Amino acid sequence: MQGAVAEIAAGASSTGHAVAADCSGGMDSTSLAMLLAQCRTARAEDLGHAAVAVTVHPAGTTAGGDLDYARAAVAYARTGLAGLARTVEHLLCPLDDRHLPYGRIGELVPATDEPAPSTVAIARFDAELALLAGRGVGDLVTGDGGDTLLGPQPGYLPDLAATRTLHSQALLLRHALGWARLRRTAVWPLLAGARAAAARGEPGEAARTRTAMRVVARTARADAQITEQLHGITLHNPFTDASVVEAALAVPGPLRAAPGDYKPVLRQAMAGLLPETVTARRTKGDFTPDQYRGLRTHLQALTGLVDGELAARGLIDPAHYRALLTRAAAGAPGIGFHQLNPVLATEVWLRALHQRPAAARWTTTDEDPPPAGSTNSRWEVF
Incomplete structure (x- = not known):
């Protein structure tokens, strides 16, 4: 898992100009920021740029939440990981009411192949990209897809229900009880739903996760087009890469997404790169209040x-x-x-x-000789 992610990070880091990674203080993005810094260590003299770990935060807020975890990770890289002190720079991106969700969506969003996931947050995304572009950053690595691939969820319970062994049935009951406690619900609906799905022969959890990751990877291309068009920055999403997906799914669901064990695969893969304060984190930044404020505004x-x-x-x-x-x-x-x-x-x-300006192709009228290789007989604009 670490090797697959590190290979993609190394590719983003080998372009010869500054490279950045989101650093929210969560395991997904923060792991990538530390891997980028590690990649820079070996080639710092050739590249001449530190890896930029960028953290967005509310303007006026100087501590708490994501900021504390992000700072802890960068401090650990500078003091606890030999050689990384000069290859990681922590950049803060303060956001205010101008960057609320739904702001400037009709102004900033360019034409892309399909609707972009970042559309409603385009004002925030643009502010981060503009800050990075001003620092000469040409590549941005994000943790998008990490939650879908590695986050805890009970989708593997039908797989356990379909395996008629004493061990799997005991594991099913134990994990269903764990999920019920986390959700503060009764365990019987979870068990009944798992057994019904198994009886219907529905696709297993790994197959469903692959399908979900294909959607995440495809739609992420629209975000990549936005970063390229607005600020000339290339976007990289390592967790959507096929090699990373397969490395993660090689771990059985009960070990990868068990209740009460937050992203154990990533935690073990990145052992030594992150401080314990980050690997032990059980909270996640929530932008729901910002969405409501943006909607009202x-x-x-x-x-x-x-x-x-x-x-x-x-x-x-x-x-x-x-x-x-x-x-x-x-x-x-x-x-x-x-x-x-x-x-x-x-x-x-x-x-x-x-x-956007219309793209046009030349064709000819019936009276004019067609250009070489053309089979069309009229002018078309599309």
């Missing part, structure tokens, strides 16, 4: 997007979706951002496609 602009490309195609009911946005901004229960964000991202994407 930009509600008028967002409701104005509703009567657009999707409505013209009959794909959404503008009145219904406008009411949904308004209720969500008011904090009404039962409305998730997963109901809002894909629609907004698709609307913004369609508008960006239509606003």
Whole structure:
């Protein structure tokens, strides 16, 4: 696992210019930042640039949460890991109300192959990219996909239910009890659901994770197009690489995603690179409050997007979706951002496609001789 991730980090680090990694203080991105610093150690004289570990944080906040964990990781690299002191630079990216979710989505999002996952957070993403570009960074490594691949989830329970051995059935009961305690729910629905899925012969947890990672990897390409178009930065997502995915999935689900054991595969793979304060972390930054603030701040602009490309195609009911946005901004229960964000991202994407300069190809009329190799008989713009 470490070798697969390190190989991708080394590739990003070998471009000859400055390279950065997100460093949120969580295991995914922070591991990558430390690996980049390690890659720079051997070639620091040739490259002349330190690896930049960038941490976004609320403006005015100087301590607490992600900041403390990120600082602990960088301090550990400089003092606890021999040779890394001069190859890692910690860069802070303060964000304020100008960078709330949903801000400037109609202004900043360029045309991409498909709607980008970063669309609703484009103001924040652009601020980070602009800061890095100003420091000469040409490559950015992120931990995107790490939660999907390595995060704790009970999707392996049907696999245990399908294996009719005493050991697997005992493990099923023990892990189901663990998940029930974590979720503060009864254990019987988990057990019944696992056994029903096994009886239906549904794909196993590894197959479902591969499918999910294909989606993450494909949509990440749209984010990569954004970084390239806005600031000329190449985006790298090691956790979506096939070699990393297969290395992770080689570990059985009960060992990879057990209840109460947060990302054990990554923790063991990166042993020695991260301080204990980071590997023992059991919390995760939550941007839900920012999403609500952004939704309320930009509600008028967002409701104005509703009567657009999707409505013209009959794909959404503008009145219904406008009411949904308004209720969500008011904090009404039962409305998730997963109901809002894909629609907004698709609307913004369609508008960006239509606003870009048209690509054109030459064809000829029936009266003119066609160019060599052309089989078309008219002028087309698309």
